[in-house]
Amino acid sequence: MAVSESGSDSKLGSGADLRFLSRIFDFAVALIVLMLLMAAFHVHAMLTIGDWDFWVDWKDERFWVVITPVLLITFPAAFQYIFWENFRLPFAATLCLLALVLAEWITRVTAFNMWAYMPFSMVWPATLIPGAIVLDLVLMLTGNMLMTAIFGGMAFGLMFYPGNWPMLAAFMQPVDVHGSLMSVADQIGYTYTRTSTPEYLRIINRGTLRTFGGSAAPVSAFFSAFLCIIMYMIWWQIGKFFCKLITIPNVLRTHMGYGQEEKPNEGDLPLKA
Amino acid sequence: MASLDTAGTVETSKTKTPKMWFWTSPGKMFLAMAVIASGWLIQRWYQQWAGWEFGMDSTHPDFQFYWMNLFYFNLAFTAALGIGIWSYLWLTRDRDMVNLAPREEVKRIFNFVGILTCYVFAVYWAGSFFAEQDAAWHQVAIRDTSFTPSHIVLFYGAFPLYIVLGITSYVYAMTRLPIYSRRISIPLTMAVAGPFMLMPNLGFNEWGHAFWAFEEIFTAPIHYGFVIFGWTALALGGVLMEVVNRFVNYLFPTIYGKDFAKELTDKKSPMSL
Numbered sequence: 001m002a003v004s005e006s007g008s009d010s011k012l013g014s015g016a017d018l019r020f021l022s023r024i025f026d027f028a029v030a031l032i033v034l035m036l037l038m039a040a041f042h043v044h045a046m047l048t049i050g051d052w053d054f055w056v057d058w059k060d061e062r063f064w065v066v067i068t069p070v071l072l073i074t075f076p077a078a079f080q081y082i083f084w085e086n087f088r089l090p091f092a093a094t095l096c097l098l099a100l101v102l103a104e105w106i107t108r109v110t111a112f113n114m115w116a117y118m119p120f121s122m123v124w125p126a127t128l129i130p131g132a133i134v135l136d137l138v139l140m141l142t143g144n145m146l147m148t149a150i151f152g153g154m155a156f157g158l159m160f161y162p163g164n165w166p167m168l169a170a171f172m173q174p175v176d177v178h179g180s181l182m183s184v185a186d187q188i189g190y191t192y193t194r195t196s197t198p199e200y201l202r203i204i205n206r207g208t209l210r211t212f213g214g215s216a217a218p219v220s221a222f223f224s225a226f227l228c229i230i231m232y233m234i235w236w237q238i239g240k241f242f243c244k245l246i247t248i249p250n251v252l253r254t255h256m257g258y259g260q261e262e263k264p265n266e267g268d269l270p271l272k273a
Numbered sequence: 274m275a276s277l278d279t280a281g282t283v284e285t286s287k288t289k290t291p292k293m294w295f296w297t298s299p300g301k302m303f304l305a306m307a308v309i310a311s312g313w314l315i316q317r318w319y320q321q322w323a324g325w326e327f328g329m330d331s332t333h334p335d336f337q338f339y340w341m342n343l344f345y346f347n348l349a350f351t352a353a354l355g356i357g358i359w360s361y362l363w364l365t366r367d368r369d370m371v372n373l374a375p376r377e378e379v380k381r382i383f384n385f386v387g388i389l390t391c392y393v394f395a396v397y398w399a400g401s402f403f404a405e406q407d408a409a410w411h412q413v414a415i416r417d418t419s420f421t422p423s424h425i426v427l428f429y430g431a432f433p434l435y436i437v438l439g440i441t442s443y444v445y446a447m448t449r450l451p452i453y454s455r456r457i458s459i460p461l462t463m464a465v466a467g468p469f470m471l472m473p474n475l476g477f478n479e480w481g482h483a484f485w486a487f488e489e490i491f492t493a494p495i496h497y498g499f500v501i502f503g504w505t506a507l508a509l510g511g512v513l514m515e516v517v518n519r520f521v522n523y524l525f526p527t528i529y530g531k532d533f534a535k536e537l538t539d540k541k542s543p544m545s546l
Contacts, residue, residue, distance in 0.1 A: 018529050021295050021379075025520075028386045029513060035393045039400035040506035046405050047500045050491035054408060075507075082510040086517075103401045111406035115321060116413045196489050197412040242463070242507040243514050247456035252447070256454045257369040 037099035041075045045100055051197075053104070054112070056122050056171050057189030059164075064126075065220035069157040070227040072100070072128055073135075076156075077232045078239030080139055080148070086243070090140035093132040101127055121171070122188050130163040131156035145236050153232040157225030161217045295379045302387035306394050309434070313398050316426050319343070328422035329414065344425045351433035358441050366448035373451060375527045381449045382516060382524075388445055389509070392438040396468060399431035400503065411489040419479045432472050439465040452519050460511025467505020474498035 045053065048071040052064040076093035083092035104125035112123040138152035139145075171185035182190075254260060291297070320328075327339040367373065403426055410423040420429075443465045446453035453461060481495040525533040 015529075015535075018525065018533055020292065024293065024296060025383075025386070028383070028390065032386070032390050032393050032509065035390070035397045036506055036509055039393065039397040040503050042401040043404060043503040044500055046408060046491055047496045047503075048492055050405075050408060052492075054412070054491070078507055079510075082507075082513075086514060103397075104405070107402060107405035107409070110317070110402070111409040115324065115406065116409040118409070118413075194412050196415050196487075198488050198490060238504070239507065239510065242460065242505075243511045244460070245511060245515055245518065246459040248459065250447070250455065250457045253455060256367060256448060257371050258455060262455070 033095070034099055037075065037079075037096055038103035041096055041100050042103040044075065045072060045104075053125050054123055055189060055194075056124065056168075057183075057185040059126070059168055059171075059185065061161075061216040062220055065161050065217050066224045066227070068126060069128060069131065069160040069224045070231050072097070073153060073156050073228045073231050074235045074238075076132055076135060077149075077153075077235035078242065080135070081145075081236050081239030082243055084139055084143075085240075090136050093135040093139075094129065097127070097129045097132040101125060101129065118192055119188070122192055124167060126160075126164050127167075128156070128160060128163065131159040134159065145233070149229050149232040149236070153228040154225040156232075157228035158221050160224065161221050295376075296383035296387070297380060298384065298387065302390055305391045309391065309395055309398065313402070313426075313431065316343075316430060320422055320426060324410070324422040331418035331420065340422060340425055341420065344420055344429050347425065347430035348433065351430070351437055354434075355437040355440065358437065359444050362441065362444045362448055370449075370451055370454050375524050378451065379520075379524055379528070382519070385442065385446055385450060386516070388438070388442040389512070392435060392442050393509070395431070395435035395438045396506065399427065399435050399471075400468075403427040403431045408489070408491050412491075416482070416487075419483065428472075428475055432475070436469050436472060439468060452515055458512070458515060460508040460515065463505045463508035464512055467502050467508065470502040470505075471499055474502060 049064075049068045052058045052060075052068060058064065076096045079092035079096055083089040108120070108123045108125060112118045113120060134155040135148065135152040138155070139148040142148060142151075168185075171183060171188070173184050174181055175184050175187055177187055177190075249262065253262075293299070323339045327333070327335040330336055331340075403423070407423040407427050410421065414421075443461060446458075446461060448454065452458070477498055478495060486493060486495050
């Protein structure tokens, strides 16, 4: 075998070899990213908007509509920075929400249904995939963070409620239970007792919630859209921060054969900051 | 005819170089993931069997037998695993990192990616699968101890395991990879130390649940520490950038020549990117 100056033989140093290596690396990274999102994004989601997402009778027109998009545009914005700025990949937001819904469904089946014995009609998760697709589309078409924040972020907030309405509508139908008017979702919540959970309905259904003629959701959606724009810009910067290549001296370097003092070029090229 | 490649291994013209020379142990990674998944699925089955039957009253002798013994087992197992792996990695470290051959470094980077994959996979079980299961249990069953059937698996089994694997990836990187041994990487440190901090934060969680938050609302401020430390998993984006930088700025030009980018974009090849 011939050995080139760079030390590579004719087979190992070929373009096909390099492409194969790159492709395997891509698959490995894709696996990590998917599992990372299913873990970290799910933790973020369950501990910031979780209760609204767990139960069908928590899916109200006031807080659920506002809080859910605002707190779930976070990871998509950060990952859009990582994917778009570094690799020009325009599907980060959709990937984030797909991973989240997948992780949520796994636990709704294995835990909420199989262990706590709650019916699926009570514990189905909301989806933000329609808004995420638009978010990715706006970034791909404009290539601009500010435009994506304004138009994509706004769409992300506005599309949340209509995006979930096909799943939610049946549970919003009125029902008469022993002379009391309530929704089907309320009735499910009363039927399946959550012994150790405060009753959300007694907290939320008061005041002027009904003064919009039963249509509080559009107002909440517009407020959510406004907050989504701001949140997107904040989390874009957070994504940028986490990608910064920052290093500090290693006091244990002598144990790995390096000298006490750092040299400008210790056998490789410096990292690009 | 024999030749010496940059990894320092002797090859002859009769020797067939493996196509995946750069990653010799993906099978070990998948085996480790299978072991992790099997272990957690067995404990999930155990929860199903013994949760409602023996896990509701912590003062009962059955609880001590069926649940506290699992608690002790989980802690002892992960402690032994961690001490064993970290000791092995440190004692077998590379003591001459300055002269590391480029191809050997590529192999080590892929091993590192394999360990990171196992780490993130363990984080998934802790942060997603068992974490939301904890909500399903505690919003239904009243707690009378911090060591509940869901906590014993989540906080004292799944959490310690991913901490062990996170520190393993860190020790591997520091003892075998130049980009992490010459200087300390802040993204890698955050990606390991941040999720690790979920464990100390558990002290605040249990303190709060013991003294004022007897009911379970998952979106309560008592849980926000988990959220903030969970965000640090985004630093894996920085780790990805460090590895890609190393490939593009040093390893690929050294192994494949300075025109390696042309090889990657060769449209004639079926493996073209």
